Amino acid sequence: MFEYAPAPESRDVVDLKSSYGLFIDGEFVDGSGPSFKTVNPATEETLAEVATASSDDVDRAVRAARKAFGVWSALPGAERAKYLFRIARIIQERARELAVLETLDNGKPVRESRDVDLPLVAAHFFYYAGWADKLEYAGFGTPKPLGVAGQVIPWNFPLLMLAWKIAPALACGNTVVLKPAETTPLTALAFADICRQADLPPGVVNIVTGAGETGAAVVAHPDVDKVAFTGSTEVGRIIARTVAGTGKKLTLELGGKAANIVFDDAAIDQAVEGIVNGIFFNQGHVCCAGSRLLVQESVQEELLAALKRRLGTLRLGDPLDKNTDIGAINSADQLAKIRQLSDLGETEGAERWSPACELPERGYWFPPTLFTGVAQSHSIAREEIFGPVLSVLTFRTPAEAVEKANNTPYGLSAGVWTEKGSRILWMADRLRAGVVWANTFNKFDPTSPFGGYKESGYGREGGRHGLEAYLDV
Numbered sequence: 001m002f003e004y005a006p007a008p009e010s011r012d013v014v015d016l017k018s019s020y021g022l023f024i025d026g027e028f029v030d031g032s033g034p035s036f037k038t039v040n041p042a043t044e045e046t047l048a049e050v051a052t053a054s055s056d057d058v059d060r061a062v063r064a065a066r067k068a069f070g071v072w073s074a075l076p077g078a079e080r081a082k083y084l085f086r087i088a089r090i091i092q093e094r095a096r097e098l099a100v101l102e103t104l105d106n107g108k109p110v111r112e113s114r115d116v117d118l119p120l121v122a123a124h125f126f127y128y129a130g131w132a133d134k135l136e137y138a139g140f141g142t143p144k145p146l147g148v149a150g151q152v153i154p155w156n157f158p159l160l161m162l163a164w165k166i167a168p169a170l171a172c173g174n175t176v177v178l179k180p181a182e183t184t185p186l187t188a189l190a191f192a193d194i195c196r197q198a199d200l201p202p203g204v205v206n207i208v209t210g211a212g213e214t215g216a217a218v219v220a221h222p223d224v225d226k227v228a229f230t231g232s233t234e235v236g237r238i239i240a241r242t243v244a245g246t247g248k249k250l251t252l253e254l255g256g257k258a259a260n261i262v263f264d265d266a267a268i269d270q271a272v273e274g275i276v277n278g279i280f281f282n283q284g285h286v287c288c289a290g291s292r293l294l295v296q297e298s299v300q301e302e303l304l305a306a307l308k309r310r311l312g313t314l315r316l317g318d319p320l321d322k323n324t325d326i327g328a329i330n331s332a333d334q335l336a337k338i339r340q341l342s343d344l345g346e347t348e349g350a351e352r353w354s355p356a357c358e359l360p361e362r363g364y365w366f367p368p369t370l371f372t373g374v375a376q377s378h379s380i381a382r383e384e385i386f387g388p389v390l391s392v393l394t395f396r397t398p399a400e401a402v403e404k405a406n407n408t409p410y411g412l413s414a415g416v417w418t419e420k421g422s423r424i425l426w427m428a429d430r431l432r433a434g435v436v437w438a439n440t441f442n443k444f445d446p447t448s449p450f451g452g453y454k455e456s457g458y459g460r461e462g463g464r465h466g467l468e469a470y471l472d473v
Contacts, residue, residue: 004315007322009110013097016104019049020185022057022209023192025064026202031057033210038185041107042319042328042363050185053208058177058217061206065148065175066223068203073145073173077133084129084170086198091122094194098187102159103319105186107328107364108282110320117160120444124163124462127446128171131467135172138464144472145173146249147225150218152239153188154231155181155330156285156386162188164461165228166205172470174226175204179218182211183331216242224248226470230287233384233410233455251459251469253287253451255384256412259405260290260441261427263398264299266417270439272306275390278415278441280314280368283327284388285334287456288413290441292381293370293392294401300394304372311368312355326388329364338366338387345371345380350391376407384410398423402430411453415441434460 019035021028031051038047053061072080091098098121099113106113135143149169153161158180169176180188188207195205208214212235219227219239226249229239233254243250260278262271278290295303319327329335346352350371357367370390374381380391395401405414414433416424428436434452437443444450449465451457459469 004323006318008318009100009103009320009322011100011104011320014101014104016048019051020189020209021051022053022061023189023205023207024057024061025206026196026200028192031209033057036182036211038105038183040104041330042360044362044364047104048186050189050209052210053179053214053217055217058208058214058221061177061208062148062150062221062223064203065177065206068201069145069147069175071201072170072175072204075173077135080170080173081129081132083198083200084125084132084167087194087200088122088125088129090194090197091118091125095122098159098190100320101190102187103327105184106155106158107319107330108285109324109327111322111324112282117157120446121159121163124167124446128167131168131464132171135467135471138467140468140471140473143172146470146472147174148223149174149176149226149228149470150221150224151176151178151228152215152218152231153178153180155184156282156287158184159187159191161230162191164230164466168461168466169470170204172467174470177206177208177218177224179208179210179215182209185209219243226250228469229253236457249469251451251461252457253459253461254412254455254457255410256287256289256452256456257292257382257384257408257410258288258290258413258415258433259292259294259431260415261294261401261405261417262296262299262303263416263418263423264296265419266299266439267419268299268303268306271303271417272310274415274417274439274441275307276310276314279390280326280388281442283329283366285330285386286442288435288442289386290413290415291385291390292405293390294395294404295392296401297394297396304392307370308353308355311370314355314368316357316365316367317360326368329366329387332364334386335364335366338385338389341380341383341385342369342389345374345378345391348378348380350374350378350380376404382408398427402427406432409455412456413437413452
């Protein structure tokens with residue numbers, strides 16, 4: 001492997017404040033709950049103190065959103081589009097700052113924040129700005145916004161998940177109360193500043209920070225008309241029970257245990273790159289991560305040898321270094337979960353392997369890991385680890401591959417690697433997954449809908465389909 005000289009991105013592009021309040025009705029205000037610390041997972045240093053929103057604070061935010069709804073929803077679509085276009089352009093102008101801030105708060109490599117997250121964030125606002133004056137052609141009847149959208153987003157793609165939710169909500173004429181994850185609130189608060197910079201009318205977007213109690217208050221508020229949640233299946237069940245019978249519209253994008261299926265006629269080197277991208281991108285902190293590798297028996301040895309060689313070239317370390325491939329695990333709690341499930345994999349009889357990898361002394365780190373000899377009954381083949389851990393299983397026939405791939409309570413995504421187009425279509429027709437990638441993995445576009453089946457949730461985000469969740473249809 002080539003020795004790369006350090007290429008750190010400068011932190012000076014980010015103006016970190018020592019403390020942050022809530023963003024309600026166009027202003028930053030104090031929260032009535034106790035503040036909490038957000039830390040850099042790569043160094044464990046405190047980045048800032050952040051306010052906790054109480055139920056009273058959430059009520060203030062919802063009332064501000066309700067008041068703004070009358071004005072915002074009455075604007076012609078072309079006028080709403082102007083604000084969305086303006087937000088998208090400001091995001092592009094501040095992309096370097098936002099990428100560094102995301103990496104500091106989340107732990108992901110800055111190369112991913114810069115080259116994947118931020119371009120997609122801007123693209124979603126551009127895309128839905130284009131829909132704002134064309135809603136009557138979306139196929140959902142006469143466009144009518146719902147009202148106030150309560151949105152709760154996760155820590156793995158903080159700014160991107162914000163864009164997935166806020167952009168279509170605003171394009172359809174709704175107003176928003178958004179609760180970011182407690183471990184990654186900083187880019188959401190930077191987005192609040194972008195809303196002010198874009199002269200978005202006060203109350204159209206409100207951001208309340210805090211832990212689970214704050215999110216629960218947003219979901220349960222009686223004047224919230226629509227709830228959107230991305231996160232764990234466990235929390236999704238709680239939200240579904242809370243919303244049941246209230247008349248609120250609900251979309252859930254939950255966990256996954258995706259199968260990445262490699263046939264014997266696949267291009268091995270291309271498949272290896274897809275496998276690495278499928279599970280080690282963002283340290284495996286991806287709902288649709290290809291965490292189960294299903295490889296046809298006849299090419300198992302060849303594929304695993306190539307995969308191990310490739311893992312030996314991955315660089316783990318400082319997320320702000322532009323050469324880094326594997327960054328820090330987002331939190332101590334998540335690291336403990338990854339360790340627990342990985343240890344359980346060994347206990348249950350799977351064989352564990354990681355490349356030679358020196359972990360930094362401070363921060364939360366876990367090496368890229370794969371397990372062979374995995375059985376369908378093993379915990380690492382059934383439970384979502386949400387880390388850089390790959391379970392390898394084998395199959396002999398396409399029918400067996402489908403059966404093993406579908407043998408999971410989840411149904412968010414899958415990948416198929418083969419040179420035969422007919423086999424791709426045959427597999428895609430039978431895989432119970434919301435997204436099936438062919439000879440690629442983790443490819444996203446704002447024009448394409450995304451969502452799952454079974455315990456991976458329901459509803460779609462992205463594309464024309466993503467408008468439906470924010471319209472009264």
